[in-house]
Amino acid sequence: MPQSVMAHRLHNQFITRPGPRDPARLVAWLGVVQAQEFAPAKWALGLRMPPGTTDATIQRAFDAGRILRTHVLRPTWHFVAPADIRWMLELSAPQVRRHMATYDRMMGLDTPVMTRATAVIDRALTDHEFLTRARLGEHLARARLPHLGSHLAHIAMYAELEGVMCSGPRRGKQSTYAHLDRRVPRAPRLSRDEAIEKLARRFLQSHGPATHRDFSWWSGLSAADARRGIELSGAHRIEADGLTWWSLGVRTAPGVRRAAAHLLPIYDEYLNAYRERRAEHHGPSLVSSKKGGYGTFQHAVVIGGQVAGTWRVTPRRDDVKVILPPSRRLRPDEERNLAAAIARYRRFVYPSLRSG
DSSP states (O other): OHHHHHHHHHHHTTTTOOOOOSSSHHHHSSEEESSSSSHHHHHHHHSSTTTOOOOHHHHHHHHTTSSSSEEEEESSEEOOOOHHHHHHHHHHHHHHHHHHHHHHHHHTTTHHEEEEEEEHHHHHHHHHEEEEEHHHHHHHTHHHHHHOOHHHHHHHHHHHHHHSSEOOOOOOTBEEEEEHHHSSOOOOOOOHHHHHHHHHHHHHHHOSSBBBHHHHHHHHOOOOHHHHHHHTTEEEEEEEETEEEOOOOOOOOOOOOOOOEEOTTTTTTHHOOOOOOOGGGGGGTOOOOOOTTTTTTTTTEETTTEEEEEEEEOOSSSEEEEEEOOEEEEOHEEEEEEEEHHHHHHHOOTTOOOOO
C-alpha cells in the first residue's frame, strides 16, 4: 500500500492525532463504528480520543443515548449517532433484511411472524422504558411467538431494522433495548441520493483514501450505488499502485512514524472497513489464513501503520499480553512505544491503576 494512503487513513481515523473529546461527535465523524463486541468497541473510540478518556466516559455517553447501538448498514451491530440512525436505517434496512431473509425463513420466521413479533415489541417498549432481551422474550412467549436463542436474536434485529427499537442503557453486564421514538426525535427524511451522498462523504472523510470496493463493503451498498455516492460526494481522485482511490479533506497528511505503536481492538475500523486486498495493513512478515487478514478477527498490534502481531487481556485484570510472530523482533524505540500504548489502554479501562 502506498505510504501516503496509509498516512491519510491513520490521520483521518484519528489514530495518529486525537479526535473529539465528545464520543458522540467521534461516532458521527466516523459514520458508524462496528460494535458487535461491546467492550472492545468502546476502546475503538477511546484510542481515538484525547489522553485521559476512560471507559466510563464512553459508557456514560452510551447510557444517556448520545451514542446508540443497532443493526445498520450490514447485518451486525454498530455504534451510530442519534442524528444519523433514522436516515441510515431507511437507506440500509432493505438490503440487510434481504441478506437475512434466507436465514429467517429457514428458522420459520416468515414475514407474518416477524410483523406480529415486532408489534409485540413495539407495545412492550411503549409500556416499559427499557427491557433486556430476556424480558422481550417473555413478552413474545405470552403472545405464543418464538422467543428463545437465535429466534429471539433474529426477531430483535428485525425490530431494529424496522425502526422500532435500539439500544438502551446497560444494566450491569446486560444490554437493554429502548423504543427508538423515545431515544431519537423524528427528523426530516432524505431522498435516496441525498442519503447515499451523505454516507459516502462520511466514509471518505474518515476512512479515505478508499476505493469503490471499500465503500461498497463498508456501507453494504451495491457497487452501482457506491460509485454513485462517491460521484455525488465530490471526492478527489488519487491514482496510486495501480488503483483509483478517493478521498475528502486534507490532501497531505503527516508521514507514518515507523515506530509508532497502537493497540487496536477486534473489528477495528482501520482494519475491517476495507476490502481491496492490495491495500492491506499487514506487515510483510505476517501471512494470514483467515479471510479478512491477520488481526481483523483478533485484537491487533499495529506498528508503523501495519499489523505486527496480536494482543489480549490476560486473566490478571491489569495485564496485557502481546503475541508477535517469531520472525518479528522489536527495536528499542518500538518497545518503548508499545509499552506506552499498553499503559494507555490500562489507564482507559482501569484509570485508578498506575501505568507500568
